[in-house]
Amino acid sequence: MRNLILGAAATVAALGAVPAAADVKAGVDAWSRGDYASAIDQWRPLAIAGDADAQFNLAQAYKLGRGVTLDPALAESWFRKAALQGHVQAQDNYGLALFQANKKADALPWLEKSVARGEPRTQLVLGTMLFNGDAVPRDYPRAYALMSRASTSGLQSASQTLAQMDQYISPEDRQRGTALAERYAAQEKIARSGLSPASPPPISATGPARPAPQPAPRPVTPVARTTVPASSVSPAPVPPRAAPERAASQAATRPAPVTPPRLASAPKPAPKPVPKPAAKPVAGSGKWRIQLGAFRDRGNAETLWGKVKGRLGGAQPSYVAAGPVTRLQAGGFASRADATRACAASGQPCVIVAP
Numbered sequence: 030m031r032n033l034i035l036g037a038a039a040t041v042a043a044l045g046a047v048p049a050a051a052d053v054k055a056g057v058d059a060w061s062r063g064d065y066a067s068a069i070d071q072w073r074p075l076a077i078a079g080d081a082d083a084q085f086n087l088a089q090a091y092k093l094g095r096g097v098t099l100d101p102a103l104a105e106s107w108f109r110k111a112a113l114q115g116h117v118q119a120q121d122n123y124g125l126a127l128f129q130a131n132k133k134a135d136a137l138p139w140l141e142k143s144v145a146r147g148e149p150r151t152q153l154v155l156g157t158m159l160f161n162g163d164a165v166p167r168d169y170p171r172a173y174a175l176m177s178r179a180s181t182s183g184l185q186s187a188s189q190t191l192a193q194m195d196q197y198i199s200p201e202d203r204q205r206g207t208a209l210a211e212r213y214a215a216q217e218k219i220a221r222s223g224l225s226p227a228s229p230p231p232i233s234a235t236g237p238a239r240p241a242p243q244p245a246p247r248p249v250t251p252v253a254r255t256t257v258p259a260s261s262v263s264p265a266p267v268p269p270r271a272a273p274e275r276a277a278s279q280a281a282t283r284p285a286p287v288t289p290p291r292l293a294s295a296p297k298p299a300p301k302p303v304p305k306p307a308a309k310p311v312a313g314s315g316k317w318r319i320q321l322g323a324f325r326d327r328g329n330a331e332t333l334w335g336k337v338k339g340r341l342g343g344a345q346p347s348y349v350a351a352g353p354v355t356r357l358q359a360g361g362f363a364s365r366a367d368a369t370r371a372c373a374a375s376g377q378p379c380v381i382v383a384p
Contacts, residue, residue, distance in 0.1 A: 053082045065096025076107065082112035085119045092126070105130060112139065121148050126190075130156055133164035147217035150181035153187045160194060169198045173206025178213050180380075188380050193323045193354070195378030203378070239321060310371035312344035312361035316384035317368040319344075321377045325356040330357040333377070340374045358382060 056071030069090055075083035088107035091100045105126040113118030125209055126138030140158075143151040156175035157169045173194055179187035195203070321337065324330045334346045334357060345358035362368040365381060372379035 053080065056086060065090065069096040076276055081111040081114040081116040085116050101130065121151060124151055125154065133158065137165065146220055147178065149179040149182040149187065151182045153184060169202040170205035170209055173198060173203060174209035174213055175208040177206065177365050191321050192380045196322055310367055310374050311342040311360065313363060315361055315363035317362040317365060318358045318360035318382040319368050319371050320380040321357045321359060321375060323356045325354055327355040333357055337375045337377060341371050344371060
């Protein structure tokens with residue numbers, strides 16, 4: 030640690046030497062106790078000296094307004110400093126911070142870098158941008174693929190958005206998106222195994238691979254120390270960067286729900302044949318449900334239910350209000366397997382809702 034700090038001595042010469050007691054881990058311990066001011070005292074001199082962990086932690090403090098005044102601009106600045114040194118969590122949060130600040134063109138290369146590692150929050154954000162054609166060319170298959178990956182990770186908002194997407198894209202685009210999601214899953218597995226030192230370029234389902242421009246990070250000596258979590262909920266420390274906990278940070282960024290495509294370019298889904306399931310679903314008093322769609326008009330949800338209820342073995346409908354839309358759900362299934370059979374029998378794009 031001393032070598033890293035001394036390497037940045039010229040940067041802090043005018044500010045005086047870094048206090049001998051300053052330590053990133055000590056700051057995390059103070060943060061965990063709720064002593065945010067002491068945590069800031071530990072991190073600030075190290076962050077100024079160029080320590081990426083301390084920079085990330087200081088950014089988190091400004092982002093959450095703990096120990097310092099809430100300041101998204103300063104949080105963004107410190108995230109950037111750590112991100113340029115290759116700090117993975119900082120790169121994820123920097124892209125999200127740029128998106129939240131409506132700097133979407135600047136956010137794009139960082140989101141692409143993060144998406145290639147399989148980060149669910151950035152998959153949700155970039156998938157939304159691609160679906161809406163927001164700062165990027167509209168790409169329904171890739172949007173569907175990224176939202177599917179985020180949903181598979183357990184991000185509930187991604188599952189809800191995926192169900193909404195199903196109301197607007199064609200079966201062909203859905204099929205291409207599903208195939209692309211499988212390719213992404215394989216790439217993420219390779220990246221996690223360490224077999225590929227470089228993140229793969231983004232894959233477009235509508236054309237050849239398009240490598241996104243990437244900032245050139247400055248190398249930094251790895252330091253096995255902990256950082257504060259990316260979540261705005263839990264103040265508990267996370268393990269070293271070699272194995273970050275993503276689950277605690279998924280709620281940090283929730284972009285606005287996907288909106289329907291503009292009418293000028295909205296595809297009209299072709300009728301989909303009803304599959305013949307191997308076993309007919311049977312509904313009773315179980316707590317598993319399936320979601321069959323989200324509609325702006327409840328009448329449309331009721332119409333769909335009239336078409337599919339005979340296929341679902343006595344399932345009972347629920348019309349769940351969610352802002353401007355009504356979600357059609359059917360319940361009473363005893364297990365995930367029963368709910369899966371019901372999805373197949375419905376002949377509709379379907380999301381399983383756990384109890």
